[in-house]
Amino acid sequence: MEQPESSLKHSKIPALKRLLVDDNINIDEAVVHVMRLKTINPDVHPRFNETLRVCLSQIVGYRQLQAEVESVRKVQYSSDNLDHEALLMQLWSTLKPDTQLKSRLSPQWTELGFQGDDPMTDFRGMGLLGLRNLLFFVSSYTDQARSMLTRSFHPQYGYSFAIVGINLTSLAYSMLTAGHLKTHFYNLVDGCPQLTHFHHVYCYLFVEFDKFWFDERPRDIMEFNRVKTKFQKQVIHKLKNKSTILINELIPC
Incomplete structure (x- = not known):
């Protein structure tokens, strides 16, 4: 191509x-x-x-x-939008099916790796794309997502699950706009790729980053940018091979 x-x-x-x-x-x-x-x-x-x-x-x-x-991405999350709120509640119920969210504004959101009482503030950079990516991952690969959420509370190598997920939306978005993902999509689809295909790339990145993070054994979360940059370079290098398709044992396409 x-x-x-x-x-x-x-x-x-x-x-x-x-x-x-x-x-x-x-x-x-x-x-x-x-x-x-x-x-x-x-x-x-x-x-x-x-x-x-x-x-x-x-x-x-x-x-x-x-x-x-x-x-x-340009659609900003709004707590006044009932559809947006429904997606957010679905994220909670999928990851925490046995735990009731006591109120819309709650410190419980930090249990999913958000920064504070209101996840809306964390979606500002990537807009609705960040939420839709996260929700697609946890809905399509629920067992893996729950396992990774548990791993994210590791006493030494823990990370903020939702915040990292939103950062990986930014990574996937930047790779798409820069054209790096052409290799993947041209090898994967004979015609026009759909938004679902982009969601699957996101899932691949999240699963692989989780492995990469623990393999790197960072001192603390302050090393996130260093690890993320190293991970990004590795993925882009992989995509320079013109036969590359981003798949693993969990994410088939």
């Missing part, structure tokens, strides 16, 4: 370069247009048509996913 995208980017034909930025592209028309401009004979190159269609679908799909993720 890297080669067709690079070819379009460096093309001297404006119509071809626009394929990388046009949000209203018609894939079938674009394929015909490219083959005509490049005078490609389908009888001589019978697979070129379908290969180009998949390539363009992935290029456009990645850009659309970036826009969708950004639109979720």
Whole structure:
């Protein structure tokens, strides 16, 4: 995929370069247009048509996913929004099914790794995306999430589960916007990746970071930025291998 995208980017034909930025592209028309401009004979190159269609679908799909993720991130969590509050309550009930939340504003939220009595303040940076990532993880991989929450209270290597989760949303978001995740999505999906695919990347990052954190044996939580930076560099290096798909035994895709 890297080669067709690079070819379009460096093309001297404006119509071809626009394929990388046009949000209203018609894939079938674009394929015909490219083959005509490049005078490609389908009888001589019978697979070129379908290969180009998949390539363009992935290029456009990645850009659309970036826009969708950004639109979720821009939505600020609001305690006045009943839908937002319902998602937050679902997060609590999934991770703490046997413990009743005594009130909406409560020090109990620190048991999930939030900073204070009101989780709303912790979602400011990543907006609703932070909550949706967390909720997707704990709902899809509940046993693993509960196990990690328990591990996060380790007396020496403990970390704030929810806060780390929101930081990993920021990591996943930055890798998406920088284009690092193209390798993963181009290898994973023949067409347009969906928001669910991004959630799965987040789940992968959370599970792998938890392992990485304990392997690093940090002195205390003040080493979080150092460990996170080292982890990020490792993942980006892995994505430089053009065959990489971010999967592990828990997160299949």
